[in-house]
Amino acid sequence: MTNKTMVVLLKGYPRLSETFIAQELLGLERAGFRLKLVAMRRPTDKKRHPVHDEIQAPVSYLPEYLHEEPGRVLKALWKVCRMPGFGKALSAFLRDLPKDVSRNRFRRFGQAAVLAAEWPADASWLHVHFIHTPAAVARYTSLMSGTPWTVSAHAKDIWTSGDSDLRDKLNDARWAVTCTRTGFQKLASLSTRPNVHLSYHGLDLKRFPAFEGDRSRRDGSDPADPVRILSVGRAVPKKGYDTLLKALSLLPAELCWTFIHIGGGEELSRLKAIATDLKIAERITWKGALDQRDVLQHYRDSDLFTLACRITADGDRDGLPNVLVEASSQNLPIVATDISGISELFVDGENGLLVEPDQPQQLAQALERAMRDPALRIGLGKAAENRVRSDFDYHTSIADLKRLFSESWTSGAKS
Structure with a gap:
C-alpha cells in the first residue's frame, strides 16, 4: 500500500480521550499506508499522548465554523459546483435537511x-472516524468528488443517530467497521448489503507491558493504608459518575478507601459538589486530564478500577471503554456496569x-466485596489480563483494517 495515500477525517485531533484512534493511525502508518489527517476541530486538550508524537502524517483543519473563514468557504463552493458529483451531493443535502434543519447541517456541507x-x-481514499456528523462531511465529499469512502463507527455516533441517517451512510460507504458486537448488530441490521465488519480496537501491548509488581493486600481495615480505587473517564x-459517588457514600463507615478520578469533562464541577453533599469529598482526588504514561502509573498504584457507565435518555452510551482494557492489561481488577x-x-x-x-446499592456491594477480599481482586485481575493479552492485541485490528482497505482499494468495487 505504499503507493496509496488516504485522507483520514477526524472530528478533532489530537484528543486525549481518543487514544484508540491515534493508536490505529500509527498502526496503519506502520502497515505501509500513507495518511493525511484532516480534522473538523482544532485541539482543546493542553496535553498530548506519546503516540501523537510518533504519528508522521501531516494534519490540516477544516473551518470549524464557516463564518470564521468565509473566503475559503466561498472559494471552495465556487470550485466544487463545477464537479460532476456536486448535483448528487446537493440533492443528498436537501434530502437530509428536513431531518436536521440546523446551522450544523449547513456547516457539514x-x-x-x-x-x-x-x-x-495524491490521495485516492477517504476514511472517517464516527458515523454521525463526521460521516456526513465524508459522504458529501465523496458524492462531490467521486472519491470512495469508508467509516469507523464507535459508540455515541451509532446510538444517537437516527436509523434512516445510518442507513443512508451505510449504503453510500464502501464499508463500515465497528468495535463492539452490539454496535455491529445494530449497523448490520440497517445496511442493505454485507458491508459492516466487527473489529475490536485492542491495545498496543508494548505501551502496556505486564505489571511485574505484587498487588497489595489492602482490605480497607487500616485507616493509614486505605484501599485505592481508580476511575479514568x-x-x-x-x-x-453521579451513581458511582452515591455508591461510594453507601460503603460502610468503617471501610477505609480513597478514590482518584482522572479525566476532564463538563460535569466536573457538579460532581465535586455532589461529593461534598455526600460528605465524601475529603476521600477523593480529582486529577484532571493526564497523559498515557501517568495513567499507566496510576493503574499500577491502585487496587481497584471502576466505571458506572449508563445509557442516557438520548441513547448515548459507551462501547467498550478503552480504559477498561488498559486497566485489565495491568491485572487491575474491574467493577463496572454490564452495558454495551x-x-x-x-x-x-x-x-x-x-x-x-x-x-x-448494587455497585456499592460489588465495590465492598472487592475491597474486603484481596485474593478475589488478584484472581479477577489476572483472569482479565489473560483475556486482554490473548484477545485484545491491536495488531489484530490493524490486520483487519489492512485487509479491508487493500481488498476494496484494489478492486475499486463496493464490498
Missing part, C-alpha cells in the same frame, strides 16, 4: 466543499464484577 476543493492530488453523563461492549470482555465473577447501571 460547507466543510465537505472545502475538503473536496482542497483534496490532495470524561465527566459526562454516560459515564455514570463491557460484557463482551468481562464475565461477572470470572474476570470482573458487573452490576446493572444506575444501581448505586
Whole structure:
C-alpha cells in the first residue's frame, strides 16, 4: 500500500480521550499506508499522548465554523459546483435537511466543499472516524468528488443517530467497521448489503507491558493504608459518575478507601459538589486530564478500577471503554456496569464484577466485596489480563483494517 495515500477525517485531533484512534493511525502508518489527517476541530486538550508524537502524517483543519473563514468557504463552493458529483451531493443535502434543519447541517456541507476543493492530488481514499456528523462531511465529499469512502463507527455516533441517517451512510460507504458486537448488530441490521465488519480496537501491548509488581493486600481495615480505587473517564453523563459517588457514600463507615478520578469533562464541577453533599469529598482526588504514561502509573498504584457507565435518555452510551482494557492489561481488577461492549470482555465473577447501571446499592456491594477480599481482586485481575493479552492485541485490528482497505482499494468495487 505504499503507493496509496488516504485522507483520514477526524472530528478533532489530537484528543486525549481518543487514544484508540491515534493508536490505529500509527498502526496503519506502520502497515505501509500513507495518511493525511484532516480534522473538523482544532485541539482543546493542553496535553498530548506519546503516540501523537510518533504519528508522521501531516494534519490540516477544516473551518470549524464557516463564518470564521468565509473566503475559503466561498472559494471552495465556487470550485466544487463545477464537479460532476456536486448535483448528487446537493440533492443528498436537501434530502437530509428536513431531518436536521440546523446551522450544523449547513456547516457539514460547507466543510465537505472545502475538503473536496482542497483534496490532495495524491490521495485516492477517504476514511472517517464516527458515523454521525463526521460521516456526513465524508459522504458529501465523496458524492462531490467521486472519491470512495469508508467509516469507523464507535459508540455515541451509532446510538444517537437516527436509523434512516445510518442507513443512508451505510449504503453510500464502501464499508463500515465497528468495535463492539452490539454496535455491529445494530449497523448490520440497517445496511442493505454485507458491508459492516466487527473489529475490536485492542491495545498496543508494548505501551502496556505486564505489571511485574505484587498487588497489595489492602482490605480497607487500616485507616493509614486505605484501599485505592481508580476511575479514568470524561465527566459526562454516560459515564455514570453521579451513581458511582452515591455508591461510594453507601460503603460502610468503617471501610477505609480513597478514590482518584482522572479525566476532564463538563460535569466536573457538579460532581465535586455532589461529593461534598455526600460528605465524601475529603476521600477523593480529582486529577484532571493526564497523559498515557501517568495513567499507566496510576493503574499500577491502585487496587481497584471502576466505571458506572449508563445509557442516557438520548441513547448515548459507551462501547467498550478503552480504559477498561488498559486497566485489565495491568491485572487491575474491574467493577463496572454490564452495558454495551463491557460484557463482551468481562464475565461477572470470572474476570470482573458487573452490576446493572444506575444501581448505586448494587455497585456499592460489588465495590465492598472487592475491597474486603484481596485474593478475589488478584484472581479477577489476572483472569482479565489473560483475556486482554490473548484477545485484545491491536495488531489484530490493524490486520483487519489492512485487509479491508487493500481488498476494496484494489478492486475499486463496493464490498
